[in-house]
Amino acid sequence: MNAAASALMRARSALTDLHPLPDDIAADAVAGLSKTPKTLPSKYFYDAEGSRLFEAITRQPEYYLTGTELALLEASLPSIAQAIGPGVHVVEYGSGSGRKTELLLESLHDVVAYTAVEISRTALIESTARLSQQFPQIEMLPVCADFTRPLALPGAKRPAQRTVMFFPGSTLGNFTTDEAARLLVAMRQTMGAHGCALIGIDLDKDDALIEAAYNDAAGVTAQFTLNLLARLNREIGSDFDLGGFRHKAVYARERGRIETFLVSQRAQSVQLAGRTFDFAADEAMQVEYSHKYTDAGFNALATHAGLRTTHGWNDARDWFGLRLLQPA
Template sequence: MTVIPNLTDLRPTPDDILGDVLTGLAQSPKRLPSKYFYDRRGSALFELITRQPEYYLTRTELGLLKASADQIADAVGPQAHVVEYGSGSGKKTRLLLNAFKDPVAYTPIEISHSALAETVRKIDRRFGSLEVLPVCADFTKPVPLPRPARKADHALIFFPGSTLGNFDADEAISILRAMGQTMGSRGGALIGIDLQKPRSIVEPAYNDKKGATACFTLNLLVRLNRELDSNFDLDRFAHHAIYVEEHSRIQTFLISQREQEVEVAGRAFRFAAGELMQVEYSHKYTDAFFSALAAEAGLRVAHRWNDPNNWFGLRLLRRIEHA
């Protein structure tokens, strides 16, 4: 395993993963946590997804960041400690750091150790003088931030990719509320949100013709088999993603192809033929709904940036200061 300099290692233990999986499989309908998609192979498969022609999200957000980076930097201000939730490949971060004025430090928080190592390598190569303080952890839970050697003027939480949309409203509010605490009274949070658009655009993005998304979804079962001594048969499950307009979200499932029994750490779980196991949500937002979520978390939208087609948005949040 690659050694990551200055690493704070808070990644979930096998017992943490097992507890989450057993809890999800005991529910009706059954669920698996999407945060465990990102082992080494899962991270690589997601990068492949972002290059598929149907998957508009990454290229649209990258274009928006390129066009708006200077405006974002002006709005954020100098000497920020940039904290990224779910660093991934780091492409978007490098665009921001290039534009920011005298950033003090960069803290990527990533659940995948391999993805984190790659991010740190690329940032170190491009920004050699910037202090990098990586944290391997589940960002959906409170994460203590490492303290930079040089004092920052404020913190900027960066949460791109519309990852917030993977959580239901209550979970999203909890994450936003934790962000508000982390960024402090002078800080901010820059959030990527996928905006509502026709089914004909949204649904193919999660059902690409080459099957990269299906491989990514099924890889979750590969990981569980490897790490939890489970016996999911990949030939007996299939990827299925649909856009549910009532909830303005993609719902991704694994469908049991036959009646079967699966064991996880010695516990048996029965699946009916055609049974749906939920593995991910991907919400598509309106401005009104997103602003309401932020307000519930004690945050307000201070700045808005959209791409020319209004497909994707970046929102800079500040804390609501009460008199």
């Protein structure tokens, strides 16, 4: 057995699998489609195909977020490592491909363990296997779960001096303000009194620049959004016609967020979990938010969750920021 195969087996054997069941997905979809306006939860974007498409999005020329954050992370890591300190257990929500994780684990001193919490089982196992090859001295404790729900994290064999929550990629912006506050409260509880959280935030900027990032010319983001319907069809037996919906993303400046919709191309009905849901022509179903923050807005959110910003790093253009939070 080669090293890669051995790492993959270790990742699978260490996996804590709390992946959402089809009944959970169906219940969430029914709840969203019963609202006015209709919604679907963005957390279900990330099946294997959704994870692949998102990685493709990050390589589109219009999508400034990933490249800007990676460059900022690389430039700021010495300062970040000093602020965090040694002997930590890193816990990452929504780990994805793990590219940013590699940079962080390389830079921190004496990482005790790494726990990735990721809803896509395939992406989780593959990234954990790769990281275990790169960092054999770090205990890998992957958890396949919806991190928006309460969960117990696995304990490391060696005690850590502090827990570090790592939440890059501006994923916090995908939640409403109330949801984001609840998630930060949960992070505060998980990290404990001496822990910290390193969070990526996309900063407010020119409307056209923001909108272009979510409407790439190659149409990859549109494929990604429509894949949500394909997943529901496959996993819970709905009958969405993918050709009957189109992707739409607009920046609502008054609310400080990108709002992404799937718009019905015609009057149509969808069967899901024994229910019928009617769509009017041009009816927009909300599938994702992506908030863009000011320092004042983000600090107010952190304060509401019982946290305070102790350190901050921005790229030279002030497009993207990293913030280190600790319990207030």
